[in-house]
Amino acid sequence: MDMAATVVVGFGSAVAGALIGAIASFVGLVHIERQRTHRARVGMVKAILGELRHNASVFVDLRIVESDRPMCTFSSETWQAARFDLAQFVSDQVFEDLLFIYEDMLPRARVRLDEWRKAWPDKGVDNLLSGLAERIKGSMKDLLSLPEATSFRHRWDIRLKEEERAPR
Numbered sequence: 631m632d633m634a635a636t637v638v639v640g641f642g643s644a645v646a647g648a649l650i651g652a653i654a655s656f657v658g659l660v661h662i663e664r665q666r667t668h669r670a671r672v673g674m675v676k677a678i679l680g681e682l683r684h685n686a687s688v689f690v691d692l693r694i695v696e697s698d699r700p701m702c703t704f705s706s707e708t709w710q711a712a713r714f715d716l717a718q719f720v721s722d723q724v725f726e727d728l729l730f731i732y733e734d735m736l737p738r739a740r741v742r743l744d745e746w747r748k749a750w751p752d753k754g755v756d757n758l759l760s761g762l763a764e765r766i767k768g769s770m771k772d773l774l775s776l777p778e779a780t781s782f783r784h785r786w787d788i789r790l791k792e793e794e795r796a797p798r
Contacts, residue, residue, distance in 0.1 A: 695749060719778070
């Protein structure tokens with residue numbers, strides 16, 4: 631082989647090697663980005679589940695204590711921080727349920743409880759509080775059915791405080 635052919639073959643090998651390296655780098659970056667996105671989504675689902683559990687517990691506490699003042703307050707910090715990202719990957723139905731809980735149900739719960747107590751002082755608010763806690767529990771089950779919850783769903787027990795006290 632003459633010198634020109636050697637240079638051409640060497641140049642072609644170098645170009646092919648660079649192209650293969652670039653493709654491998656691109657595939658690696660795509661893989662890393664997908665892993666990062668998945669971890670972020672898993673973290674969001676876990677955080678929202680924790681916040682929903684807290685909020686359902688406030689309703690349970692209100693039922694048990696039957697006080698005018700909740701022992702603790704509702705939380706929406708995680709929802710405020712994650713709602714835009716959640717809207718991008720959860721189904722429309724799950725997102726609409728979360729919107730109802732965070733934008734309608736929780737902010738209005740205090741007023742509704744006061745109205746309910748005035749309208750039916752003898753009956754209390756047991757049914758209303760049970761219904762609100764069950765609504766949150768349903769959303770938690772929906773979140774646990776997401777692919778992002780596959781790695782941890784078996785460790786999540788979404789029974790509420792009152793269910794823990796019930797004999798089995």
